[in-house]
Amino acid sequence: MNVKNRVIAIIAEQAVLDVSEISLDQSLDSLGLDSLGLVEAIFAIEESFDVSVPFNANEPSKSGFDLSSVAAIIVAVEGLIAQKAA
Amino acid sequence: MRRVVITGAGTVNALAPDVAGTYAAMAEGRCGIGALDIPDKDRLLVQIGAQVQGWQPEAHFSRQELPLLDRFAQFARVAARQAVDQSGLSFDGELADRSGVILGTAGGGLGTTDDTYRAVYAEGKNRVHPLVVPRLMHSAGASHVAMAHNLRGPSFSVASACASSNHAMGLAFQMIRGGGAQVMLTGGSEAMLCFGGIKAWEGLRVMSQTACRPFSLTRNGMVQGEGAAVFVFEDFDHARARGAQILAEVIGFAMTSDAADIVMPSQDGAARAIAGALRDAGLKADQVGYINAHGTGTAANDKTECAALTQVFGSHASQLMISSTKAMHGHIIGGTGAVELLACLMALQQGVIAPTIGYEAADPDCALDVVPNVARQARVEVALSNAFAFGGLNAVLALRRAP
Numbered sequence: 001m002n003v004k005n006r007v008i009a010i011i012a013e014q015a016v017l018d019v020s021e022i023s024l025d026q027s028l029d030s031l032g033l034d035s036l037g038l039v040e041a042i043f044a045i046e047e048s049f050d051v052s053v054p055f056n057a058n059e060p061s062k063s064g065f066d067l068s069s070v071a072a073i074i075v076a077v078e079g080l081i082a083q084k085a086a
Numbered sequence: 087m088r089r090v091v092i093t094g095a096g097t098v099n100a101l102a103p104d105v106a107g108t109y110a111a112m113a114e115g116r117c118g119i120g121a122l123d124i125p126d127k128d129r130l131l132v133q134i135g136a137q138v139q140g141w142q143p144e145a146h147f148s149r150q151e152l153p154l155l156d157r158f159a160q161f162a163r164v165a166a167r168q169a170v171d172q173s174g175l176s177f178d179g180e181l182a183d184r185s186g187v188i189l190g191t192a193g194g195g196l197g198t199t200d201d202t203y204r205a206v207y208a209e210g211k212n213r214v215h216p217l218v219v220p221r222l223m224h225s226a227g228a229s230h231v232a233m234a235h236n237l238r239g240p241s242f243s244v245a246s247a248c249a250s251s252n253h254a255m256g257l258a259f260q261m262i263r264g265g266g267a268q269v270m271l272t273g274g275s276e277a278m279l280c281f282g283g284i285k286a287w288e289g290l291r292v293m294s295q296t297a298c299r300p301f302s303l304t305r306n307g308m309v310q311g312e313g314a315a316v317f318v319f320e321d322f323d324h325a326r327a328r329g330a331q332i333l334a335e336v337i338g339f340a341m342t343s344d345a346a347d348i349v350m351p352s353q354d355g356a357a358r359a360i361a362g363a364l365r366d367a368g369l370k371a372d373q374v375g376y377i378n379a380h381g382t383g384t385a386a387n388d389k390t391e392c393a394a395l396t397q398v399f400g401s402h403a404s405q406l407m408i409s410s411t412k413a414m415h416g417h418i419i420g421g422t423g424a425v426e427l428l429a430c431l432m433a434l435q436q437g438v439i440a441p442t443i444g445y446e447a448a449d450p451d452c453a454l455d456v457v458p459n460v461a462r463q464a465r466v467e468v469a470l471s472n473a474f475a476f477g478g479l480n481a482v483l484a485l486r487r488a489p
Contacts, residue, residue: 036349039291052131057291058307058385 003081006048007074014041024071031070038067045073051080089322090262091488092333092431094175096168098161099313099415099425100136104168108425109432111414112440113461118415119298119309126281132293135279136311136416153217155230156195157277161314161421162227163234166271170235173318174330175269177236186239186267187231188258189316190250190274192420193283194243195222200282227275231316239267248380249341250274251315251423252473252481256339258319259483268321273424275314284310290349292384298417299444300381300410301388301452308382311416315424322489332488334434337468338367344478351387351474356394359480363470364398367484372402374484375466376433378426379456380474381410381442382417387474389451396454407433407464409457413444423473427483430469434487437465 001009005019012019015031022031028038035057042053053076055063065080066072097104100118101111111118118136127133143152143160155163166187170176177185198221205211220226225243232241240261244254251274258272278284287293287310294307325332340362344355364371380391388410396403411429418425429440438461445458471483 039289042291043289055291056294056306058294058305062306 003078004074007045007077008070010041010044010048011070011073014044022070024069026070028067045077049077049081051077051084053080088263088265090259090319090336091322091325092317092336093320093325093330094169094171094173094318095315095333095428095431096165096172097313097315097425097428098138098164099315099418100138100311101415105428108428109436112411112429112432113438115441115443115459115461116414117443118311122279124279124281130281130284131288132284132295134295134309135284136309137279138313153215154220156198156221156226158191158193158195158275158314159227159230161277162189162275162316163230165273165275165314165316166231166235169271169316169318173320175318181268182236182238184239184267185237185269186241187228187237187271188240188242188244188254189228189231189272190244190246190252190254190420190424191224191227191276192245192247192250193276193278194224195226196278196283197280198222200280203282231271235271237271245420246479246481247475247477248417248419248422249473249475249479249481250420252471252483253341255317255423255427255483256341256481259336259339262319262321268324270319271316272319273314273316274421276419276421277312278419279310279312294383297444298383298413299446300379300383300413300442301392301449301456302445303447303449305383305385305388308384308412308417311418313415313418313425314421315428317424317427333431334488335486336483337486338363338369338484339482340366341481344480346478348477351390352478353390353393353397355478355480356391356472356474357397359482360394360398360470360472363482363484369468369484371399374406374468374470375464376430376439376469377406377408378429378469378471379408379410380472381412383410383412389449391472391474392452392454403454406455407439407457407462408454409440409442411440413442423471423481427471430471430485433466433469434485437463439464439466
């Protein structure tokens, strides 16, 4: 599975949806993911890709990790993987 | 119903190993948060905390006692000794049978658990210290305080996460008020600043890696502390009959449950607890002068707490002095309400309002007088102390100047 599909699978699991119900332009809010689901999704991403996601629930917009949509999260994860490889 | 007064106080926390030192630190707005000094710190993202500095257990306990005492129980024992000494009480005969101890803690002997897991899992040991269980049990602090002072009445520990101490003190208050005890030692203790304790908190993504800045627009999370505070709660008639020095009167208590979310606070649950404490104390909103806020420095708590205060106090909210002392002593989790009650005692006894330090910029969602950065002189008749725990367990105490 590529990064994109693995991220979608993680989000789908936390949102209790099928991967086919997730589209790239959706926000996590619109998928019904609450704050605990978000923290669990980030943990799953870190474990799955062996990366550290900079995220503080107190200032999510300042975390430098774009969570605005499924597509943005995929790009951010790809960025973290590239950083790790560099 | 009996009246209940406080006739002794003791503490160990990052600011000082006693009450006088803690008052001095709070009055000067000193910060007890610094770089953590614990094993494997380099594997932690959060590397700051309010640790008790220079703690020497062997200065307080014999070689026979030490193996029985986790750090949280050590803090409780030392704080309790100071409180009993100040009260001038000694417990024997009928008084011993009518006196007890209720202490709050969220983690109990977490350091003992952490060390023991490390030994058996990481180091592959097949044998643990024989006294692991009596060291780690949450009630160990209460038991050791009872043993040290011969308190033979109602004694147990209370765990309600960050509200543990307030629940403990509220129950002690109700017990004396209802005639179930004459004297109660009460407060709370926590020693969670071990590798496993901090690692667990890191996972929630609510900890700050820089500073605790309650109510400030720039706040970015909580910072953990450790320590204990223990008070002597006493039947007013008993205290008066023996000519005891009274530090303050406990006049009300209320507890509520949000019944809503395991981490997100609710304005309604907090407001019902604050209003309940006022009602229990027979107070009108405008009689309150100072509130020691829960004020964790998280985005969620601080704005919810301010909204709840505004809801309960209406136009008087802007007249209140509200401060969070967590920016100085850290969030002491199950012991925090007890250490914070000291700020209420200082306000009532000395007319000094502890500041909210680390305050950088106003947050429109927290537009109340949070006594930013610098302590203030003010005569206060009534003070409240708020505690709102994860899982929506809320407990608020009301205190009045000594009669």
